[in-house]
Amino acid sequence: MENKNFSPVEQSFLNNISKNSQTNVPYIAVDNFPTLGMLTAFRFLEWASENPHGVISLPTGKTPEHFIYWTKHILENWDREDIFELRKKHQLVSPQKPSLADLHFVQIDEFYPIKSSQANSFYHYVNKYYIEGLGLKRENAILINCDEIPLADGKSFEEIFPDHKVDLELRYIEPRTPLEKLQKESVFLIDNWCSDYEQRIRKLGGIGFFLGGIGPDGHIAFNVKGSDPYSTTRLTATNFETQAVAAGDLGGIEISRERLVITIGLETITYNKDAVAIIFAAGEAKAPMIKNALELPPSNLYPASVLSKLPNSRFYITLGAASMLNDLTDDYYQSGSWSQEKTDKAVMLLTQKLNKYAEHLTLEDLQADEYTRLIPGLDENTVQSVITSIENKIKKATDQLTHEVFYHTGPHHDDISLGLLPYIHYQSRNETNESHYSVLTSGFTAVTNKFLTDILRDTLSFVEKGEVEMLNYPDFFEVGYQNKRDKDVYHYLINIASENAIERSRAVSHRMVRNIVELWNLKTKQELEEKIHNISSVIHSSYDGQNPEPKIQTLKGMIREYEEELVWAHFGVRTKNVSHLRLGFYTGAIFTEKPNRERDVYPILQQLKEINPTVISLAFDPEGSGPDTHYKVLQAIAAAVREWGKEKDLSQLKIWGYRNVWYQFNAADVTHIFPVSLNAMSTMDESFTNSYLSQVNASFPSYRYNGKFSHLSIQTWVEQLQAVQLILGKPYFYDNNSPRLRATHGLLFFKEMDVEEFLQSARELEQSTEGVF
Template sequence: MVDKKRKLNGEEGSPRTFSSAVEAQAVQKSERKLQYPQEKLPIVEVENFPQLGKVVAARFIEWVQANPGGVISLPTGRTPEHFIRWVKHFLDTWGTRETVEELSGLGLLDTASRPDMASLHFFQMDEFFPINPSHKNSFSSYVKKQYAENFGLDPAKVRVMDIWTLGCKGKVNNGDLFADGIDLTVTEREPVTALERDQAAALTAVHQYCCEYEEEIRGLGGIGFFLGGIGPDGHVAFNCKGKDHNSTTRLTKLNYQSAAAAAGDLGGIENSRKKHVITIGLGTIKYNPDACVIVFAAGDAKAQVIANAVNGPKHVDTPASSFYGFPGFRFYLTQSACTKIEERIFDRFIKEYKGQGGESKDLVMDAVIDLALKVKKRLIDLSAEDFEKDRRTDHIMREQNGSSYLGALMLEADAMLKNKIDRSLEPISARRFIHTAPHHDDIMLGYLPLANNLRKDLSNEHTFVYATSGFNAVTNKLFVGFLKKALLHLEASHGVREMVEAGYFTPSKVGDPDVVKFMNAHAARDSQAKDDAISERVLRCVARNFDPKGAQSTSPSFLKQKVEEAIVYYSRQYQGQKDAVEYQVLKGMLREFECDALWGYHGFVPSESVSHLRMGFYKGDLFTEDPQINRDVLPLLDLMRKKHPDYVTVALDPEGSGPDTHYKVLQAVSAACKLFSESFNFPGKDLKIWGYRNVWFRFHPREAKVIYPVELGDHAHLNDAFETCFISQKEASFPAPDYDGPFSHWAQMIQAEQYQQLVTLLGEDFFSTHPDPRMRAARGMVFINELDMDEFLDRARQLKHNAEG
């Protein structure tokens, strides 16, 4: 009799699960080895994000064909977008000539036997606790919609983690019991109150549930096919760093990084911090020794955490290192997700290196600068012994066969950086700038000290363009608070009622006076006056949103009614729930006020210098659509034709993983710039693009073309402007996983880090003895990558290829 576990995992008349024709084909196409000697976890590398989804889909189908009735566990979130689409596409078009050819090209040997999806046993890998499974952002809801429906799974064999009322009495649920957070020690001590007794009973029931869930998985032989993403702290499922490598299914607490990453699902970190999670363990994943275990990732954002896992050592701080030596484990990664793996860096360097030719110059400069930073020496102090410490520079030295070349190379790198800095100190006058931003704080976090300096020359003209409405950054709780203050202001102040009746808030009137009042109140440190200014802007937003033609905006009772309706609406929405369009727009108007305030802070008239495009692809959906020419591109093109810019700034993040607002806006900006440059009246050959990065990514020092010094006063100004104007971000509901604090502090730290890099590369004397006092006072640096139109369009095309294939 065939052992049940062996049969489920394909050993009965089929190859072991980690022997895959699809995998072999993917490795062959990438022209890279499956594993380098120094890499402890095997890597299947593919070109871009859609290709990643397609290859993993083919591998999954291959496994299902070999393992009917097998046990699977698949991920939630954004990374599976293309995987889900391709599996569904292959299943829906099974047997057609196009699909047969597609799957054959991916290496699938059997394109005739349709995979028996209904035979599979599906186990959800993790879930927030507590959360209603009907909550749109619950992972249970995701599993039912994205996998059970799209893949044709048997609902009776789909095991979701529904523990909303587990262990509760009567009509009470765990959301009620743990509304103020979870204290796991309540099961380890004597409960003090009736609530604690109920909480202890519920938690005990959850612990029992986890044990039974684990036993059910093991009773079926263990998970045969596991596919998971990797979190900002390296977590696999919700096995965060520091956790036991042999852990089982359990209730556990999220660390800060994971809570920050989950904030978008739960309407803010204030909610995700209150929750725990149930997750299968690393030991659960590895229980079946013949399992196919895949962790996949796309984009530069995951490059460092991947490199940490791949290069070792095996440690609880890198959860994926738990899979060292596990035969069926594979990383499936895009090229951009491999950029921090030393072996892959060297492999690409060798492939592209061509001696002293121009094409290799950037590679050579990168290698020399990286070496200097690594050994913490000035560029001009590097020695031949230092060059031997790095594989890339050692290769350069051996190829060029001479110390004279090394000396020239170090001097060239040193002069290159100094020239960039000196050029950045030169004044820019009589130029027109269009500054674009995907999100409302991107410009200030990316390069506010530089923008502030540019506006001091009155011959320069500036237009600040915000592509999206940013409603996702405004929580219901925050906005309800502002609406209630606005209602009190309307009801308690006779003067405000008179303003309404006089047409002060009609949509035809600009909102500049709100900004002036806000700034005057800030200068006077009058918190009540600031609240009044915000309340008046909220009333203006309500009028614009619900009475766009201005027919009823002079009626205090109308505004009162609409404010009250909005309070009721937002109060009934659970955090993270997608709002109706009109209420999305209303939230977005608060973000728009923040930008109006920011540039009012700097002396600009918002109605003249700030443009809010509200690009239509930004809808709050899990998988976002692409920008459209008529809807998203032409409004920006019209603005460019009106303003005739000499410079256009754009968030130039390297991320190529698809559902990313920065990427979508970059594509819209590149399309508008291309159309603008092709216009007969506005030849684009002189148009310069300034690519910037905010707090999510960094430029390499060699990439930066503009290196602008930032003084301590600039940092103080940055923090005050951020905390004053970005009222929704003082305690950000959607913070970065990398830093637990205000975004402006993080931007300051990055600028300081970039300054320290240059101090290492050029030496302290370069700064302390520089003839320009701005350099002597510098304690930070802003990096900008200046591109001409051809370079920018080439970069946009490459990112499009990485994201869309």
């Protein structure tokens, strides 16, 4: 649907793809996440300058990071020369700086129940980043403060819902107890409050400017898949995908699974037919939701498709998020030079469309398809060229490497294992190779309060019973606590073999004792016991999802560090070869800081100089499809490599980009396809389960799978094999002369790059964060 009503700001960001869009809602695609924030900020300020008394509704979470940054940055530096030139470039040319003070703000949604004072409530977020951050007037805001929603007998939600669980079935059943009677009455009072909230919005004429993200099931606000397009503000439950995403905010899916939400409805968003309603999304992981919302007929299966009702609605997305749209696919094949990668991708896509093995494709099939018919020199040998291309990637991956120094990096603990373990294990068997593992952030947010308090309880019990014998060593509190960390690892693993759960727990307690003594500089056993009591008390008095004090953050991170050491010790790696950099940009705040040179780049650079690797592996997620930590770590590694290259010839250095549970490669995009056997799958799953103790119960799962990340990785490998089997055929594997290929039941993909190719792939992010390094 061609749309000629783009605003001047939007026109400055348009490209040919966007102009010719045939989607239900017009969209604009930009290069990366920071640019997405800039576009959104400029459009918001353009609208605000035209509607100074308008009604706005802005999102919470991590997606608005760059929108908030650019909005403040432009306003605070309105007349500065560089901002003036940027405004001129993007058609925000009003000489008068927009005033936001008289705008009316509508909060989109909120967990229920949650205290408004909690930093992980959306009420707190809205007040901090929008009311105070952008200078809006609180009296002009319509907010969702759970503490102020009236309940039965004037009681608080903690009295009415003491376990924070609200049973919506009470709307339809008779209460069985006095408490249930109060709860039933309270549910109806909340429903009435929601109706009043809706009416307050409509009295203002509805929302004039709406900005929202899109969830993993396609939801906007908390209008999950299946929501009525005529829905209004209401108290409602969510689905697993939404709960998985919210787990990080609330301290685990154990909590988000039980928590209801108050959300404006889809009709609330579309009530004002002149509204500018924008959905923004970044990363290839969002591509399926974007395609469904924009290209399929509007449906309650795709809640964001409701925006097709509004003539001024838009999708602002990164190229990755747009990658599955027909426009982008057409542009990929119809523009630029042709490559074997394009041929591979086109033929693979055709086998999936026709559900037909490559060997059975005819020349007529290829000539009839809109993409394969574009292949230069298309003939009977084209399919064989694709088969050969994929076979060569498998051969390359199964070649034995020798005399290599591997520097494997991960943004978080478990990333390396989930992304590359079978291949790492395969290459590490050659003793001429040397392997180093470096996790770049603390990862403390992945350790729940309950997990920490359980370990502290066990540790205290062992200490009090005198079963932590090292406490009796005369120099333990001076220097001894720093020694024998490998023994803690061995102690744990040997008791996996002997199936002694108590001794495994004691091994964990040994490491916890060392960590607590180090962090708090303790000098006696009594101080240790008191400190364990104190930490437990602090945790018990914290709300779920609360960002703990710095030393407790570090203690949580040290648990993850021990887990990482356990994984690699399965394969004989000593703790000295496993590094924990704890880069400072990772703080647990809603918006992690940008990496900077001294704090975040130099530690990596120092390791590069010390280890002198011939291969660097890294999570290759330049658009931030998964956690934002991934692309920020990518920035830091790219900057370190660039610095290293100023003093050393890196022409022979290889970079391996891997992906894991957040997003996957297409087989055509990679250089290596590694066969994964059932034995390798079992090895990865067992090492994950035995080592990543804090992750076994999957408190922070992927929205794609309700379980351990190790199972999701295995599922991914199996799916990748199925795609490749359409090209090579099943007999290629089960009837192969190679036992390794006959044992294949999954495939692992990764992409090898030289330094220049890697740095070029990171260049867009480097430019969009100019000045960081």
